[in-house]
Amino acid sequence: MAAQIVTSGAQTAAAVPGEALEFEDIQGLVFFGHGHLKYSRYVFLRVKDGAGARAWLRTLVERKEVTTASGKQHPGHGEARGEHALQVAFTASGLEHLGVSPEVMITFLQEFREGMRDRRRARILGDTGGSAPEKWQFGGTDETVPHVALVLFGRDDADLDVFHASHRERYQDALEEVFIQDADMRQGDKEPFGFRDGISFPYIKGVPTTRTSDALGLPIDAGEFILGYHNAYGQYPFSPRVPRGEDPRDLLPEVPRGQTAPGEPRPKDLGRNGTYLVIRKLRQDVKGFWKFVEESSRDPDRSAEENEANKELLAAKLMGRWKSGAPLVLCPMKDDPKLGGDATSNNHFEFGDDPYGTKCPLSSHVRRANPRDTLVEDPEESTKLVSRHLIIRRGRPYHDKLAGGEEEQGLMFVALNTNIGRQFEFIQQTWMNNPKFNDLYDSKDPIAGDNYDPQYPEDDPKDYTAVVPGFPVRQRISGVPRFVHMRGGDYFFMPGIKALRYLGAERAR
Amino acid sequence: MSSHALTVVTPIQPDKVKDLDTLLSEIGEDISNRTGRHISFARLTTVHFLRWVILPGDNDGGRHYRPQLAFESNYDGPLDAHLEELIRVGGPVLARIYGYCAGCPSDVAGSVASFKRFLKRYQLRSAAFYRGYPNHSVQDVMENTRARRAIQDFLDDPERRATLRDMQPERLCQEIQKYLATVPGLKLERDPEPRPSRLDRFVERLMDSRPVQLAVGIPVVLLLLPVLVPTALVLRWKESRDEVEPKTKDLVDPRVEGQEDYKVQNQLTHLVEVHPGLFRQLTLRTVLGGINFLARHYYNRGNLGGIPSIHFARWVLIDKGRRLLFFSNYDGSWERYLGDFIDQAAVGLTGVWSNTRGYPKTRLLFGQGATNEEDFKQWTRDHQLYTQVWYSAHPDESVRNILQNVAVCAQLKSQLKSQEAAQWLLKL
Numbered sequence: 024m025a026a027q028i029v030t031s032g033a034q035t036a037a038a039v040p041g042e043a044l045e046f047e048d049i050q051g052l053v054f055f056g057h058g059h060l061k062y063s064r065y066v067f068l069r070v071k072d073g074a075g076a077r078a079w080l081r082t083l084v085e086r087k088e089v090t091t092a093s094g095k096q097h098p099g100h101g102e103a104r105g106e107h108a109l110q111v112a113f114t115a116s117g118l119e120h121l122g123v124s125p126e127v128m129i130t131f132l133q134e135f136r137e138g139m140r141d142r143r144r145a146r147i148l149g150d151t152g153g154s155a156p157e158k159w160q161f162g163g164t165d166e167t168v169p170h171v172a173l174v175l176f177g178r179d180d181a182d183l184d185v186f187h188a189s190h191r192e193r194y195q196d197a198l199e200e201v202f203i204q205d206a207d208m209r210q211g212d213k214e215p216f217g218f219r220d221g222i223s224f225p226y227i228k229g230v231p232t233t234r235t236s237d238a239l240g241l242p243i244d245a246g247e248f249i250l251g252y253h254n255a256y257g258q259y260p261f262s263p264r265v266p267r268g269e270d271p272r273d274l275l276p277e278v279p280r281g282q283t284a285p286g287e288p289r290p291k292d293l294g295r296n297g298t299y300l301v302i303r304k305l306r307q308d309v310k311g312f313w314k315f316v317e318e319s320s321r322d323p324d325r326s327a328e329e330n331e332a333n334k335e336l337l338a339a340k341l342m343g344r345w346k347s348g349a350p351l352v353l354c355p356m357k358d359d360p361k362l363g364g365d366a367t368s369n370n371h372f373e374f375g376d377d378p379y380g381t382k383c384p385l386s387s388h389v390r391r392a393n394p395r396d397t398l399v400e401d402p403e404e405s406t407k408l409v410s411r412h413l414i415i416r417r418g419r420p421y422h423d424k425l426a427g428g429e430e431e432q433g434l435m436f437v438a439l440n441t442n443i444g445r446q447f448e449f450i451q452q453t454w455m456n457n458p459k460f461n462d463l464y465d466s467k468d469p470i471a472g473d474n475y476d477p478q479y480p481e482d483d484p485k486d487y488t489a490v491v492p493g494f495p496v497r498q499r500i501s502g503v504p505r506f507v508h509m510r511g512g513d514y515f516f517m518p519g520i521k522a523l524r525y526l527g528a529e530r531a532r
Numbered sequence: 533m534s535s536h537a538l539t540v541v542t543p544i545q546p547d548k549v550k551d552l553d554t555l556l557s558e559i560g561e562d563i564s565n566r567t568g569r570h571i572s573f574a575r576l577t578t579v580h581f582l583r584w585v586i587l588p589g590d591n592d593g594g595r596h597y598r599p600q601l602a603f604e605s606n607y608d609g610p611l612d613a614h615l616e617e618l619i620r621v622g623g624p625v626l627a628r629i630y631g632y633c634a635g636c637p638s639d640v641a642g643s644v645a646s647f648k649r650f651l652k653r654y655q656l657r658s659a660a661f662y663r664g665y666p667n668h669s670v671q672d673v674m675e676n677t678r679a680r681r682a683i684q685d686f687l688d689d690p691e692r693r694a695t696l697r698d699m700q701p702e703r704l705c706q707e708i709q710k711y712l713a714t715v716p717g718l719k720l721e722r723d724p725e726p727r728p729s730r731l732d733r734f735v736e737r738l739m740d741s742r743p744v745q746l747a748v749g750i751p752v753v754l755l756l757l758p759v760l761v762p763t764a765l766v767l768r769w770k771e772s773r774d775e776v777e778p779k780t781k782d783l784v785d786p787r788v789e790g791q792e793d794y795k796v797q798n799q800l801t802h803l804v805e806v807h808p809g810l811f812r813q814l815t816l817r818t819v820l821g822g823i824n825f826l827a828r829h830y831y832n833r834g835n836l837g838g839i840p841s842i843h844f845a846r847w848v849l850i851d852k853g854r855r856l857l858f859f860s861n862y863d864g865s866w867e868r869y870l871g872d873f874i875d876q877a878a879v880g881l882t883g884v885w886s887n888t889r890g891y892p893k894t895r896l897l898f899g900q901g902a903t904n905e906e907d908f909k910q911w912t913r914d915h916q917l918y919t920q921v922w923y924s925a926h927p928d929e930s931v932r933n934i935l936q937n938v939a940v941c942a943q944l945k946s947q948l949k950s951q952e953a954a955q956w957l958l959k960l
């Protein structure tokens with residue numbers, strides 16, 4: 024199938040009339056996962072010397088090493104894609120260490136300023152028990168909080184090592200490495216449980232895409248994913264800003280008109296073309312997941328084949344798609360690998376004719392992560408409301424070698440959004456961890472929810488169920504254990520290029 | 533039996549605010565009375581939800597307000613019986629709480645009658661009151677939950693699973709009913725739902741049908757035109773002078789956020805000053821009156837203007853109408869609740885709160901305002917109060933659960949035919 028470039032609306036490429044996206048100022052990760060570069064490395068750094076760190080940033084920008092969304096890397100120009108890609112983002116304490124003033128810091132989102140490890144936040148995200156911040160590998164305590172996330176992409180491990188070494192040489196005097204995480208797609212699109220991932224993406228207004236029009240869905244306002252543009256409410260998202268006087272060299276654009284109090288000199292927009300990056304290292308208990316699925320579906324009276332089929336079916340019921348990626352609503356009884364792999368049709372579905380979840384359970388991961396037309400009764404209203412709770416996902420699987428030949432597997436989960444509370448946190452808290460979602464009683468997301476952790480037996484396992492509607496009556500499995508565990512992470516601000524230049528500028532502090 | 537709202541707002545002796553806060557916070561942290569030193573709320577049979585909140589003195593700039601204690605309960609049955617039960621169960625602890633308030637007679641602990649008189653003296657009417665399930669008492673809710681749990685136990689018993697699997701829906705329903713009859717103490721007969729009144733039915737037709745809306749609306753608007761036009765002009769002028777509050781606080785009161793976002797149910801207390809002047813009083817009271825009317829006659833089945841997650845909510849004008857107090861008992865996260873407000877009910881909310889201070893810019897009373905998503909959330913946060921004591925009699929049930937249980941239990945005694953039976957089984 025020839026890839027075709029589609030742009031929303033009348034080829035205007037504008038988020039708001041007269042406001043075209045400034046691709047050359049936006050970091051590339053917003054628009055592409057750099058899928059042609061199968062290996063990636065997250066280098067988490069702490070600032071030792073602020074002035075040195077700023078100098079390093081300046082060089083990155085001057086040499087145009089930060090991958091942007093413009094020119095060569097644009098989807099339509101696939102043949103000229105870069106050999107490497109590099110993105111850079113900062114935590115709140117990172118920005119402070121770069122000398123950003125308190126007046127500016129307070130204009131960032133509260134979620135970002137408090138960080139992922141904040142106690143209340145950990146509670147709503149389900150980062151408790153074995154997933155509690157103090158147990159994380161990074162980001163969980165003041166000592167392990169990273170300042171900078173440098174994300175490197177390369178063709179293979181060796182290539183990545185060389186790429187990393189060339190950068191390390193330049194930053195090591197000013198920044199120290201606190202944690203390094205590799206994540207890769209050597210197993211193609213499969214995440215560790217064995218399902219195809221990376222299928223469903225929000226379709227952003229004004230962004231060219233290679234997908235065909237019927238696989239696109241509703242176009243979403245760019246301001247949901249990039250600061251400085253109108254969001255799904257038709258408003259500018261809260262964007263960090265700098266008082267005019269703190270940008271003497273005029274490196275930043277002004278905040279949009281109408282965003283200032285009358286009489287106040289118009290501040291500068293530090294957020295424009297930037298976004299917030301959510302990074303979570305999620306360990307997947309692959310053995311535990313398949314053991315649970317097998318035990319919950321086995322029937323001693325049936326043949327081995329039937330049991331095998333039932334196992335695959337139950338796993339699909341928990342995920343909402345078959346391993347191949349084929350959506351359950353389209354093929355509820357049996358996997359259809361051809362459909363699963365067909366990018367023109369594997370995301371072309373809704374839940375409207377399955378109100379009780381007899382095909383795709385109300386509690387499945389895919390239906391919770393995006394309820395599409397069934398969030399409220401009216402399907403059109405539903406689609407509109409859901410469009411206010413979407414994220415762009417850029418996660419990749421990881422495989423950590425452990426002592427004794429064991430391997431830890433999981434997902435280096437990465438999400439981009441402009442309002443962390445309304446987008447990422449909302450999905451995790453209100454849709455995945457909420458036992459009452461979709462009129463359920465006591466079911467959380469069986470894949471990504473904070474289900475029962477036997478190592479931290481605080482409450483009754485009976486309160487954690489998975490409900491699979493069926494004939495004559497549902498199967499209700501209780502004692503669903505937690506399969507996904509938090510290992511570390513934080514919220515980052517991923518600035519536009521102009522903002523990077525501002526952050527790297529020489530200043531007194 | 534239907535449920536009602538009680539609001540009591542009493543002045544606190546200014547030098548006792550701290551002591552009262554300490555006492556209430558202790559009670560709030562020991563809501564199930566493990567220590568035996570506080571109130572055994574679970575013994576109350578008339579209460580769905582109750583709370584105590586200290587309204588701090590002078591927290592609203594321009595005018596001076598003295599510190600007050602606000603109490604709300606959502607209760608079943610007659611007020612006197614509710615108050616008597618409260619005084620009986622609360623006993624000396626209640627007397628200690630109100631001992632910190634001004635004007636509390638010294639013999640309250642000894643005399644139920646004088647305590648009742650005291651509370652009633654400070655009772656305030658709700659300007660608008662919403663109930664998610666007005667005809668279901670606390671006892672109903674709990675009975676229904678028990679019945680549902682019994683059904684789950686029956687279906688989930690591994691011994692029984694294999695035999696149930698191959699049954700036809702009709703047969704399976706019969707088996708469930710047979711089993712329930714053997715569960716001791718389970719009430720299978722349900723009180724019939726009261727029929728909607730003629731007014732209810734009229735309002736429903738009005739709200740749901742375009743032609744009826746036009747037939748009633750056009751003459752009404754024509755009649756009111758001489759009032760509406762000047763009102764609109766005054767409103768535009770007033771709105772142009774409304775000041776948007778600059779962002780004053782950095783982080784929100786950690787005590788407020790710390791008590792939110794628990795698993796199933798949550799609460800919100802919100803207090804804000806009303807714009808001064810007769811005109812704003814009039815528009816505010818009119819809009820609240822309208823909401824109250826609709827909540828009584830139309831939004832009375834688990835849905836307030838599209839929001840499905842509110843158990844009980846009320847607006848109360850306090851301090852002679854100068855401030856507007858809002859209490860809500862809702863399901864799920866704060867983000868979701870506020871999001872529902874904005875996504876579903878922005879018009880109604882803006883109609884109310886555009887008459888209060890600092891609300892995001894509005895147009896003609898109902899326009900904009902809450903649709904300024906981030907500003908509206910920020911404004912709500914800035915006016916939220918810490919709730920010292922909050923009790924729910926059925927903390928594990930969402931509104932949707934409660935209503936679904938009603939639907940399940942309504943058919944416990946009926947003979948369900950194939951299609952009906954299959955439909956009923958889907959609710960389990």
Ligand code: HEM
Pocket residue numbers: 214215216218219220221222223224305306307342344388389392393414416433434436447450451470471507
């Ligand atoms: C290790 C944990 C997780 C695994 C194994 C996992 C796996 C998957 C898979 C296989 C899909 C279907 C493929 C696709 O549509 O792209 C999917 C979709 C999705 N997941 Fe996850 N996921 C995980 C965690 C999360 C988390 C933490 C979130 C967000 C809070 C999330 C949000 C989503 C969303 C938004 C979709 C797309 C739904 C749609 O638009 O249909 N996932 N996930």
